[in-house]
Amino acid sequence: MRKKQKIVLIRIIAAIVMMAVLHFLPVTGWKKLALFMIPYLTAGYDILFEALMGIKNLQPFDENFLMAAATVGAIALGEYVEGAAVMILYQIGELFQSIAVGRSRKSIADLMDLRPDYANLLLEDGQTSQVDPDQVPVGSVIVVLPGEKVPIDGVIIEGDSSLDTVALTGESVPVTVRVDDTIASGSVNLSGVLKVRTTCAFGESTAAKILDLVENASSKKSHSENFISKFARYYTPVVCISALVLAVLPPLARLASGISPNWGDWIYRALTFLVISCPCAFVISIPLTFFAGLGGASKNGILVKGSNYMERLSKANVVAFDKTGTVTYGVFKVIGVHHSYMNENLLLEVAAHAEAYSTHPISKSIAEAYGQPVDKTRVSEVHEIAGKGVTAMVDDSEVLIGSEKLLEDHGVRSIPCTHVGTIVHVAVDGLYAGHILISDIVKEGAKDAVSSLKEAGVSHTVLLTGDRDVVAKAVAEELGIDEYRASLLPQDKVTVIEDLLSKQKKGQVLAFVGDGINDAPVISRADIGFAMGGLGSNAAIEAADVVLMDDDPAKIAKALRISKKVMRIVWQNIIFAIGVKLVCLILGALGIANMWLAIFADVGVMVLAVLNAIRALHVKNI
């Protein structure tokens, strides 16, 4: 609690104690008034002062004025207890609001605790000096000790360690890093000492970009926020004018029709109106809900660039995916060895050696599948035949590795493969030795991601790819994606998105998920653009409306569920707060609700709306 809040708390407690004492004192008349003024002023002197200043500045319709008018009015009508109590309750509500909002602001800020305090710059004499991260030139060497945050993006030049990237990706499993690995600022070094050559200035590094993005996120206001601030602008004046009408018209009407005007009763009803006229409950709770939702999503490695995108995302009904890198890993992997007379590992060993000098991605994937170091001394007489493959001597056997055509050229018949992917045939000493099936593999969890999108209300899914028709069809079928468009050039993807957009009804939202590097135009054309694998890719962070820090496809559905939860809370608060206030206004006008009920409606609604808003922060398990 801040000092200001503590003082208010003390004033509230003092005022309550005095009220309790006064309750048992048998005083009446002006003595009672004078005594009740003590707790009243203790609790509300600043409100009264602010109200006077508001009138002086010609800004009469503020909360201070309303509370002052209501309580002074009540006291003038002889309702001393009510006047003082309403003031005390109002202060309790304000205090609660300021504590709750301050707390949640702090806890959300803590989530994004990425900002490094210093960097250990390595000097020429081998010493390190602690400097501001802003002061580190690009290309200089910094030392990151265990337990420290990586201050600036860079490449490791010495040491290995494991990094905690939870603040960036929401993923709690540490990542192992070694020399030549690129590391992102904002992650925490867990074990070893690292020497890192920086690749950018602090302002351009991942941590700084993310912080910037999160801090500016809530300045893009959603429709609901704009609606509420407009509503608040009219609500207070309308209620105040109604109060005035209520105080004057009915008594005059009664006077005209010859009955007693009953001024006191109607003025009291009007004062009840003033107490309910404070718009705080919705003005505070709606932005707080969005803020908490954005914070909760960031904690899970989902950066949403603004409340407006959060709102739009919740209405997504069509999701289009890019294939490579989004639902597949985008790297080639050996997924099978068929029709081989020899042991699978032996075939891979032979193939990996024959391809030892090749730099083609296919040969890399074979070497990876073999999984052991390749001994280049076992290989000789390597001939690479462009577009066909390689012939080589491995351990004194003649090995042919490549396309069907290559084997045919050497008089070896190969067995065709029925699977989808790239096929590499192998022959050893003129004998067919089988083929290796290499394919881009579908990401773990991609299937679940598609089905959970469906559960979250997405009616149609589309796969876009530059790949061949058979591959697109196979992937779409495997993942349960409704529609696929294959053999697309990058510019075709934009056309397809426009085609899909033209089929949308008003208010429906199309989301596109891409890897952020090649898909920037498509990402910006869709209603909501997702970029995956934002960690370390500035292009992705710039282009997209939603950035997924790692490349887990499950996060797409999670982002959707978070946005739905946030919007649900927003609407609950709008309907609840406005509803309760309207009911109280009607009851107040009919003379059923008194000022006690009014202040409980005002403070109570605000407390409940704020507590409900904070729920948006807890999105770990949705």
Place this chain on the structure above:
Amino acid sequence: MKKTYKIYVDCANCANKMETAAKNTAGVADAVVNFMTQKMTVDFEEGADDAAVMKAVLKNCKKVERDCEIEL
């Protein structure tokens, strides 16, 4: 030209009022007040002297909410 300023305001409705006050200041094309992050982003009109405009913004904000502060 856009600039972001740190502000101090402790009620949400007051933040809304500050936003309106800032928007209605001469030289300001648009202004957004973010109560949660306690920041005001001001988009200045072409050729406006931001320092002078911000003084006027502060003055106008003080009128609607005496208890606010803008770090200039």
